[in-house]
Amino acid sequence: MNNYSDVSFWFDSLDKNIQARPSLTDDIEVDVAIIGAGFTGLWTAYYLKQQKPDLSIAIIESEIAGFGASGRNGGWLKGSIEGESQMYAGLSLEQRQQVIQQVTGIVEEVKTVTQRENIDCDLHHGGVVYSAARYQEQLKRVDDSLSYFHGLGYTDDDYHRLTAAETKQYVNVRGCLGGIFIKHVATINPAKLARGLSDTVEALGVTIYEKTKAHSFNNRVVVTDNGQIKANIIVPAVEGYWSGINSDLKNHTIPIISNLVATTPLTEEQWQEIGFDKRPAFRDSSRLHSYAHRSADNRLIFGARGSYLFNSKIRQQHTLSPDEYAFHMKFMLDFFPSLEGVEITHNWSGTLGMSRRYSPHVIYDPKSGLALAGGYSGAGVGASNLLARTTADLILQKDSDLTTMPWVFNQSPNSVLKRWEPEPIRWLGYKTIRSVFSWEENVDNNPDSPRWKKKTAHTAAKILAPLLGY
Ligand SMILES: Cc1cc2nc3c(=O)[nH]c(=O)nc-3n(C[C@H](O)[C@H](O)[C@H](O)COP(=O)(O)OP(=O)(O)OC[C@H]3O[C@@H](n4cnc5c(N)ncnc54)[C@H](O)[C@@H]3O)c2cc1C
Known part of the structure; x- marks a missing residue:
């Protein structure tokens, strides 16, 4: 290449x-x-x-x-790591606070080094908003998530609850119900x-x-x-x-495939509709890992996690398949309907590593x-x-x-290190879990879904989520 x-x-x-x-x-x-x-x-x-x-x-x-x-x-430079609860098990509060200090110091360290070495990577320290939006079930996830972080030893200064009105001050996502603001996140190119x-x-x-x-x-x-x-x-x-x-x-x-799209630079009117004035990173509380931010040149960068290929094959193709593209467009417009018709200039995918x-x-x-x-x-x-x-x-x-x-x-x-299960269990397992997450998202996002269906979808997703470390 x-x-x-x-x-x-x-x-x-x-x-x-x-x-x-x-x-x-x-x-x-x-x-x-x-x-x-x-x-x-x-x-x-x-x-x-x-x-x-x-x-x-x-x-x-x-x-x-x-x-x-x-x-x-996706350009999120996070002052956090995955799997913190597992890591903190057995540590005293004082030990956890020492870990938290290291983890939350990441953004400042990268800022310091990039300034010292003259690396211009469009670093913008605007924090992140985790919102509850589009359907009611997300509100409980936001509250659970806040309790989880506070339980680990983070304070309100690190992670704090936002009302719906406060969340909208940051990002005007459809059906906004509230959110959490976390200051230890920056965005970069x-x-x-x-x-x-x-x-x-x-x-x-x-x-x-x-x-x-x-x-x-x-x-x-x-x-x-x-x-x-x-x-x-x-x-x-x-x-x-x-x-x-x-x-x-x-x-x-x-190897897990993850996909992103970037819009053409949006106009000031378009930004006024969807927010992002302070350029925070943003995600909602869907299990499909959807996230966005406003790039330094005023594009909306929007992504969600994708698939796994049999036998841990690494995808060579850089662009999205027609199905992946259609999914991303539908998903993005569900968050920000006012962007209907906006030009997408780039779409690409990459390979991240999911550790067992x-x-x-x-x-x-x-x-x-x-x-x-x-x-x-x-x-x-x-x-x-x-x-x-x-x-x-x-x-x-x-x-x-x-x-x-x-x-x-x-x-x-x-x-x-632990090994992933052998094939075809690995592939079947991942596919099944992703399908259940997508089903749960569709059921929750449909105001006409009966209660029993929602309950079944939540139970299935909750049982399966820990199998992917969520
Ligand atoms: C689409 C997408 C969105 C993401 N969004 C975010 C985000 O917003 N925030 C976040 O924190 N994380 C995000 N991640 C994850 C994050 O990008 C990775 O965790 C991180 O970049 C991993 O860095 P790395 O150096 O370990 O691996 P990589 O950046 O993958 O580097 C590995 C390098 O090794 C090379 N290589 C592979 N095999 C060989 C070989 N046999 N011999 C020599 N070289 C080899 C590869 O070409 C590659 O350059 C995202 C990942 C993807 C794919």
Whole structure:
């Protein structure tokens, strides 16, 4: 692939003439070899070099830096991580508050580094609104969600309830019933951040080999088509792409397709209709993971989670199928009917990794020389920064606050990671759960649905949701 502008709207907004960096052509030896130039790999290289400039680091990337989820996502930089309840189990309130401090500090850290390194990624710290809208059932989900976060130790200053009128001040979504405002979220142009970071680490002395695919890694050697890399430490940072590597670790994360559309820049009148004046990130409380924000150039970016392909196949096509496109349009207009007829200039999809543990991990195993960070389950834009900082500290054997965090495991990866069920159970399971979520959404969103149908749909969805870590 040589023309990268169709990877995502974000890539299309970059300089059009991106040339891949040179590939690996020989066998080499380095201190640290990183597989994958997404946020995890790039941030890890950055924090390693910051602390130990003489470390030799090579990143190998099968396409170009930012080509994966990091250059295609919804642009939410979240000061939170998935699976927090599982992670906080057994911790005292004081310990949980220490974790919360680390997690909620992500946005400020990224802000500080991007300013220091002159990476312009359109970062806008506008918080996020989780709304209850379109149907009554969402109101309970919003209240449950607020109780959940307060139960973990977050305060009203972090997560606070909004009335319907207050929510509408942020976003005028159809049938708004109320919401939650969370201040620890910013929006970015993720391709600008990934490409900017890749230039930054390169300037610090990291070598990035693009168009170089790793086939396997073992015994401190990464094998590629063009040569081998011997390294003291290997950091596989391939999140949604594990199924493409020959490794016994690959079944712990499956590739999930996630889809987005971007409108043409909207007019001031259109924005007055739908809100977003302060440019918050936005989602409602559907189980279909719908989310949106207003880009720096005034487009509405709208996305929802998609499908899983049999045998963890990774989707090569970047654009949406006609069915996916129709679904997104219908969904977006259900939120914002005044956008009927608006031009969609971009549609694209990407691959995120869903970990069977349902919560992120940093695993450092000095015996095998492996350091693994990931398991973001679709929320890795911010989490990758925090976990990369942790990974760097572990590799450098520093005793820091980060290395005591509950996502850290000093064990062999196989003893920490769980495997997904084998096929066809994996595929059938995912498909069934998604179908039930879609059915629940349709039933709830239909004012004529009888009570028994709603009750059945809720019961089925509630039973199945934990199987995907929701
Ligand atoms: C459509 C979409 C929307 C999302 N929205 C959000 C959001 O708004 N907020 C949020 O927090 N998260 C979001 N996510 C998730 C987030 O983007 C990811 O969690 C995060 O970018 C993961 O970064 P990473 O570096 O671990 O993986 P990636 O960015 O996927 O990087 C992995 C890299 O490894 C390369 N690679 C793969 N296999 C090999 C190999 N064998 N050899 C060499 N290189 C290889 C790939 O080309 C890729 O560049 C979204 C994801 C998608 C797909």
